[in-house]
Amino acid sequence: MKPRYALVLLVLLLASLSALGVDEVKNPTTLVRVGPGKAATLDPIYAYDAYTYELMVQSLETLISYNEGAADDFIAILATDVPSTENGLISEDGLTYTFPIREGITFTNGSPLTAEDVEYTFERALVINPSGGPIWMLAEVLLPGYTAESFEEIDRAIEVEDNSVIFHLRNPSTFFLKIIALPFCAIVDKETTVDLGGWPGTAETWQDNANQPLEDSVLANHIVGTGPFLLESWTPGVEAVFIRNDDYWREPAQLERVLLYRVDEWTTRRLMLANGDADIVDVPRQYLEQTEEMDGVRVIRDLPLYTIAAIFLARNIDMTDNPFVGTGEFGEGIPSDFFNSLDVRKGFNYAFNTEAYIEDVYEGDALQPASCIPYGMAYFDPGLEPYPFDENLAAQHLQSAFDGQAWEEGFRFTIAWNSGETEYKAAAEVLELGLESLNSKFQVDLQAMPLATFMDEFMAGRLPAFVWSWTADYLDPHNFTQPFMHSAGFYSGSQNITGYDEMVALGGTMSDGPEREALYKQLQQICRDDALSIFFAQPTSWHVAREWVQGWYPFIPQWSVEYYYPLSKSME
Numbered sequence: 219m220k221p222r223y224a225l226v227l228l229v230l231l232l233a234s235l236s237a238l239g240v241d242e243v244k245n246p247t248t249l250v251r252v253g254p255g256k257a258a259t260l261d262p263i264y265a266y267d268a269y270t271y272e273l274m275v276q277s278l279e280t281l282i283s284y285n286e287g288a289a290d291d292f293i294a295i296l297a298t299d300v301p302s303t304e305n306g307l308i309s310e311d312g313l314t315y316t317f318p319i320r321e322g323i324t325f326t327n328g329s330p331l332t333a334e335d336v337e338y339t340f341e342r343a344l345v346i347n348p349s350g351g352p353i354w355m356l357a358e359v360l361l362p363g364y365t366a367e368s369f370e371e372i373d374r375a376i377e378v379e380d381n382s383v384i385f386h387l388r389n390p391s392t393f394f395l396k397i398i399a400l401p402f403c404a405i406v407d408k409e410t411t412v413d414l415g416g417w418p419g420t421a422e423t424w425q426d427n428a429n430q431p432l433e434d435s436v437l438a439n440h441i442v443g444t445g446p447f448l449l450e451s452w453t454p455g456v457e458a459v460f461i462r463n464d465d466y467w468r469e470p471a472q473l474e475r476v477l478l479y480r481v482d483e484w485t486t487r488r489l490m491l492a493n494g495d496a497d498i499v500d501v502p503r504q505y506l507e508q509t510e511e512m513d514g515v516r517v518i519r520d521l522p523l524y525t526i527a528a529i530f531l532a533r534n535i536d537m538t539d540n541p542f543v544g545t546g547e548f549g550e551g552i553p554s555d556f557f558n559s560l561d562v563r564k565g566f567n568y569a570f571n572t573e574a575y576i577e578d579v580y581e582g583d584a585l586q587p588a589s590c591i592p593y594g595m596a597y598f599d600p601g602l603e604p605y606p607f608d609e610n611l612a613a614q615h616l617q618s619a620f621d622g623q624a625w626e627e628g629f630r631f632t633i634a635w636n637s638g639e640t641e642y643k644a645a646a647e648v649l650e651l652g653l654e655s656l657n658s659k660f661q662v663d664l665q666a667m668p669l670a671t672f673m674d675e676f677m678a679g680r681l682p683a684f685v686w687s688w689t690a691d692y693l694d695p696h697n698f699t700q701p702f703m704h705s706a707g708f709y710s711g712s713q714n715i716t717g718y719d720e721m722v723a724l725g726g727t728m729s730d731g732p733e734r735e736a737l738y739k740q741l742q743q744i745c746r747d748d749a750l751s752i753f754f755a756q757p758t759s760w761h762v763a764r765e766w767v768q769g770w771y772p773f774i775p776q777w778s779v780e781y782y783y784p785l786s787k788s789m790e
Contacts, residue, residue: 243766244494246787247474251780252490253500254482256455261437262404263343266352268778269480271401273452275773276460276476276782277326278404278443281317281336281383282395286784287771289693292395296320296331296405296444301395312390312729315398318382323467325407327442336383337376338408342417344372346430350677352402354706355691358726359391364706366428369421389727396692401779410442446471446783455480460782472769472786482638491515491762497787498763498770498780503580509762516765520583521772523759524592524690526698527641529633529649529683529752531557531566534714536679542634542665543682548620548627549659552682556631557713562624563749565615567605569652572754574607579644580757587753589745590688590702591695596730597738598695602746604753613656628659634675635685637666642685645754649683679712695738696726703745715750765789 257269265274281297292300297317301307307316323331340356347353347365357364360375377384387394397403412418414436417427432438441449444467447460460476479496481487484505490496492512501509501517510517535554537546544551557563576584585593588604617625633649635642643666650662667675675681688709691697701708704722705715721741728734759778763770769784 243787243789246766247472249473249476249498249767249782249785249787250490250496251476251478251498251782252481252487252496253479253778255480257458258454259432259435259438260441260449260452261432261435262402262406263346263353264348264351264432264435264438265402266350272478272779273449273458274401274404274441275445275779276447277441277445277449277463278401278406279445280399280401280403280405281319282399284399284773287773290396292399294320296323296336313387315385315387315394316379316382317385320467321381323444324465325410325442325444326448326463326465327407327410329407329409329442331405331444333378333381333383335408336405337378338411338419339405340376340383340385340403341372341419342406342411343402344375345369345417345424345427347428348432349429350673350708352400352691354708355397355400355697356403358700359387359389359394359397360385362388366424369424372424373421390729391727392730393692393694393696393726396694400691404443406437407442410440411437414440447476471783473782476782491764494764496764497767498761500778501760501762503583503757503760506760506762514765516763516767518761519758521759521761522594523757524595524693525687525756526587526590526592526702526753527645527685527687527755527757528590528709529566529570529645529685529754530709530713531563531751532679532682532684532713533558534679535682540680542632542663542675542680544630544661548623548629550630550661552629552631556624556629556682559619559624560749561615561619564605565612565619566649566653567749567752568608568612568615569656570605570649570752570754571607571652572604575645575648576755579641580755584755584757587756589742589753590698590750591738591742591745592690592698592756595690595693595695595698597735599739599742602742604746605749607652609652609656612652616656625657625659628657628661630661630663631682632663632665633683633685634665634667634672634681636669636672639666639685641755642687645685648754649752676712679714681712695741696722699725699738699741699745702750703741710750713751718744 255269257273279295282292282300283295285291285293294300298320301315319333343353354364361371366372375386416436446463446466448463450459450461452458458478462471462474464470484502487499491499537554572586586604588602591598633646646664653660653662688701699722703710703718705719725737766787766789768786768788773779773781
């Protein structure tokens, strides 16, 4: 479907709003899903955002899956059983996981699913392992490092025995099953991938494919899976059309078609929802109250969201032709080691008025984190106090920084965020106001960037301060300490944070119990005392749909991802 045709279809939908009464189920076998955003790929190993996940989970399947919104309960999908020590599929030492592969399943191109497809899927992921992608989670558990040094490391980690796939972990892991259930572990058809020119599965060619950029992915625009829906058409950033897979190996979906429209304008989404031409819609937080007043619309509030929003402060900034650090010297810039100063980081934390921010931006529907581990997570420390807004303490710390030079001469730098993220923009403005109110020599510049530019500058370590958030990939505290505190972490790597690797890695290999709890409480204390970042919000989430949408449950842990298979439409 071409973009222009999609726009015409949307106009026709809006023009037909008065054709049916709002109490009548419109198009009972077709679901219309409307939200903003743009997916970048159909290749699972590059998928690291909710927009892409939603495209993939309808057509691609994993070995196991989360059981209807549970955080640590699984059901077998392409595997016949969920491994456990009780059923003998996890070894006593916790290092070997065996997944018997379900027989009689075919991909949508007619090829049979085999154990070799599963082995190829995971070996391909570890071979390519693109920078900034999600495969680091698999590599951390299966390889000696975050990237392979040889193909032998990959080949050792995954093997086929009869019709089972066996994973050999480097260390025990309490969360390996949680990773295997995530969308980027979806199984792809080896034959299709190789025929399209992808990695042929040979040891001799693995280095030629390592860290392959997205533009070279042969699956970026192809999806051949075993799932309940087929992707009939896809125009990135505009629309996707799914049709039911009538040959699905489980009971076919109740819905015959799903139309996914990417519409950035809230006014258009609101009109479609109010008049029943959209079934599930993304609603900005500030419009929830007016949405709750719509007839026939169901709003579910206060869904727990395992997200930490923060302003990240980079150490040892790359200063080469860097427009975000001013002159590079105090007065009209900052030096490369500006945020190496604990006094600077603490001063910035005390200068951020979190209480006012949460009230103004989230209308109070958020918590202030004290560290990188969110409320509700295992081993969360409820006794740890977050930084309060305190102008006197902020001034004291900034006066002490660099023997008073930062205070006496002042500084100038830029805070960046991804364009369109109004909550991030507001956070940058709160810090700007807090700092510039302390000293007229403090200058904070604000800059929104397109996502591609933001990512390039972020990955290069050139942004001195940036606003972003982390939502759990899987529900374990390691999935927060690793990206926030490890030198190879998604954020901390860009920030050049070091010194905590051994503790973070140990937490990822320990069995649950008092010792692991003690370690994570220590890591939270360090995170808070060292003022690694400005942790300013852990918001709640919500879901909005027409009342005739039945069968919905939250897709753990990404609430914004809709899974269409269990859904139907009726007023019963």
